[in-house]
Amino acid sequence: MDIFKELINTINPSLKKMGFNKKGNNFYLEVDKNYGIVNFQKSRESTKEIVLFTINFGVYSDVLGRLQYAYNNLVKPEIEQCHWQSRVGNFMPNSPDYWWKANLSSDLNAIVSNVLKSVHDVIMPEINKRLSDEGLIDCWMSETFAGTTEIGRFKYLTSLLKSKGDFNTLNQVAEAFMEKSKGKPNANIATEHLKEIEYSK
Structure with missing residues (x-):
C-alpha cells in the first residue's frame, strides 16, 4: 500500500x-x-x-x-x-x-x-x-510574515497598488522602501522594478 x-x-x-x-x-x-x-x-x-x-x-x-x-x-x-x-x-x-x-x-x-x-x-x-488582491495588499502592508522575500513583497505590493490606482499608498511604500534600502542590492532591483511598472511620483 x-x-x-x-x-x-x-x-x-x-x-x-x-x-x-x-x-x-x-x-x-x-x-x-x-x-x-x-x-x-x-x-x-x-x-x-x-x-x-x-x-x-x-x-x-x-x-x-x-x-x-x-x-x-x-x-x-x-x-x-x-x-x-x-x-x-x-x-x-x-x-x-x-x-x-x-x-x-x-x-x-x-x-x-x-x-x-x-x-x-x-x-x-x-x-x-x-x-x-485586497487581502494580499492588507497582508503586505500590515503583517511581519510576508510569505515571500523582502524584494518580492515590495514588487508584488507596488504592482497591486498600481493596478488598483492607489497612488498615495504606492508613493508611501516606494519612498519608505527606497529609504530603507539605500546602499543595498535591493535598491537597484527596486529601482528597475519601479521603471518596469512605469511608476512616477
Whole structure:
C-alpha cells in the first residue's frame, strides 16, 4: 500500500467539500481567478514503510501572474509560483517545522482527522485572509510574515497598488522602501522594478 497516496485520497472528499479541486498532491480553491493552494509534500526521508509529510500552502494572484513572464491562465500554478506562501508549521505555536508521520500500522483516520483540523483551524483562515488582491495588499502592508522575500513583497505590493490606482499608498511604500534600502542590492532591483511598472511620483 502507498501510504502517502492513501492519505491524500482519504483527505480529498473533505477538501472537496471546502471547495478545493485536486490535482496530484495539490488542492486548488479558485476565487475570482485567484488561487488558494494546499500542497502535501512528502519528505525525501520517507520509505515504503514510513511516510513523513508536511503541508505547504499559498495564494496566487491572477493580476500578478499576468505581469510575470510566461503567464498561462490555462495551466494551474504550482505551489512554488504562489505570490504568498507558507508551511503549516509557521502558524503553529513556536513556529516549528511540523511533519506528520505515518506507517503501515498507523491509524490513518486519526492522522487524517488531525490534518483536517490543521487545514480548518490554521490553513483556511490564512488563505481566506489573502485570497483577494485586497487581502494580499492588507497582508503586505500590515503583517511581519510576508510569505515571500523582502524584494518580492515590495514588487508584488507596488504592482497591486498600481493596478488598483492607489497612488498615495504606492508613493508611501516606494519612498519608505527606497529609504530603507539605500546602499543595498535591493535598491537597484527596486529601482528597475519601479521603471518596469512605469511608476512616477
